Amino acid sequence: MNILKQSSSIWVQELVSNLDIFFDQIEETLSQSSSASYFSPMQQFLFTFLSKVLARADPSLDPKIAESGATMLNKWLAVQLLPTISIGTIQPLEEIFLHSFSYPYALVSGDYNNLYNFIKQHGKEVIKSGIEFGLSEDEAIHNLLFVLGFNSYGGFSIFLPNLINTIANGPAGLQDQLRKEAREKGGSTLGFSSLKEMELINSVVYETLRLNPPVPLQFGRARKDFQLSTYDSAFNVKKGELLCGFQKLVMRDPVVFDEPERFIPDRFTKEKGAELLNYLYWSNGPQSGSPSVSNKQCAGKDIVTYTAALIVAHLLRRYDLIKGDSGSITALQKAK
Numbered sequence: 590m591n592i593l594k595q596s597s598s599i600w601v602q603e604l605v606s607n608l609d610i611f612f613d614q615i616e617e618t619l620s621q622s623s624s625a626s627y628f629s630p631m632q633q634f635l636f637t638f639l640s641k642v643l644a645r646a647d648p649s650l651d652p653k654i655a656e657s658g659a660t661m662l663n664k665w666l667a668v669q670l671l672p673t674i675s676i677g678t679i680q681p682l683e684e685i686f687l688h689s690f691s692y693p694y695a696l697v698s699g700d701y702n703n704l705y706n707f708i709k710q711h712g713k714e715v716i717k718s719g720i721e722f723g724l725s726e727d728e729a730i731h732n733l734l735f736v737l738g739f740n741s742y743g744g745f746s747i748f749l750p751n752l753i754n755t756i757a758n759g760p761a762g763l764q765d766q767l768r769k770e771a772r773e774k775g776g777s778t779l780g781f782s783s784l785k786e787m788e789l790i791n792s793v794v795y796e797t798l799r800l801n802p803p804v805p806l807q808f809g810r811a812r813k814d815f816q817l818s819t820y821d822s823a824f825n826v827k828k829g830e831l832l833c834g835f836q837k838l839v840m841r842d843p844v845v846f847d848e849p850e851r852f853i854p855d856r857f858t859k860e861k862g863a864e865l866l867n868y869l870y871w872s873n874g875p876q877s878g879s880p881s882v883s884n885k886q887c888a889g890k891d892i893v894t895y896t897a898a899l900i901v902a903h904l905l906r907r908y909d910l911i912k913g914d915s916g917s918i919t920a921l922q923k924a925k
């Protein structure tokens with residue numbers, strides 16, 4: 590939380606300037622081809638932006654990291670996530686060959702050490718504040734790398750393609766409405782304060798997270814006996830039992846959400862929309878809640894939705910029209 594507070598003054602400016610580099614690249618590809626795959630340049634954008642705002646470390650100061658930092662993170666993420674995620678291979682092969690053991694750290698130790706040394710050398714200011722909180726230098730670097738690489742880069746790498754797809758393929762007229770709001774309510778320069786006025790953009794971000802929570806499964810072990818109750822049932826849970834929460838089910842509950850399977854852009858607007866934030870659980874806790882040391886709710890819960898809303902607003906201030914899906918962009922019409 591302290592890191593996020595410290596970086597709030599540079600967050601929007603870094604976001605916008607790195608987004609512009611990303612979209613310049615996409616435009617360049619589209620000038621030569623009818624479709625631009627964006628996953629790799631998007632990850633490059635995320636890596637540079639997040640390194641700068643979270644670690645205050647500029648990848649361009651280290652040529653090896655500037656060139657391959659995102660790939661190094663991807664490999665490190667892959668060995669951690671492969672044992673837990675489905676890649677759609679035929680069962681039981683996936684269980685036997687991918688989900689039955691953890692992968693040796695040796696596979697990625699070289700990449701991890703490169704990233705570690707990059708943070709150690711260029712992230713001194715943030716490491717220092719970790720030390721002030723009682724961490725050793727080594728602990729501060731590992732923690733910083735985890736928040737940067739796993740929580741932030743990993744989370745946004747899943748979320749952003751869904752968000753771009755939502756904007757590019759939303760219901761008829763959605764881009765017109767979002768564009769109007771982004772241009773009329775965003776002021777001369779986008780900032781956190783302009784987000785308060787952008788009700789529809791915020792709602793679209795929430796609705797995307799409701800239908801496609803980037804981290805859909807949560808696990809936890811009961812710390813004591815308790816009763817888990819819903820509006821129609823109650824379960825007795827014993828201390829030590831393993832619990833699993835599946836957000837995709839929770840956030841499509843027909844008792845809470847009207848037409849739960851449908852993407853409704855303005856679902857989270859007005860008074861009723863504000864009430865529904867109590868049931869938006871993508872961050873492992875309600876959107877109306879606050880992360881604390883005891884609840885394991887995402888510490889980046891607010892900055893994630895602010896950042897996503899700023900991305901949507903910037904996109905629709907830069908372009909009159911966007912076409913594409915969750916993997917590629919097929920048309921970008923610059924704002925007149």
Ligand code: HEM
Pocket residue numbers: 593643736740741743744745748803804806807808871872873881882884885886887888889890892893
């Ligand atoms: C789209 C991006 C993100 C998504 C989808 C996401 C989602 C989540 C989820 C679901 C959890 C709970 C994990 C569990 O315990 O099972 C979590 C935890 C956490 N997130 Fe995020 N997150 C994102 C970005 C961020 C950012 C930007 C930060 C900070 C800069 C952050 C910091 C954390 C931390 C520190 C935890 C651990 C909290 C704890 O265990 O006490 N996350 N995140």
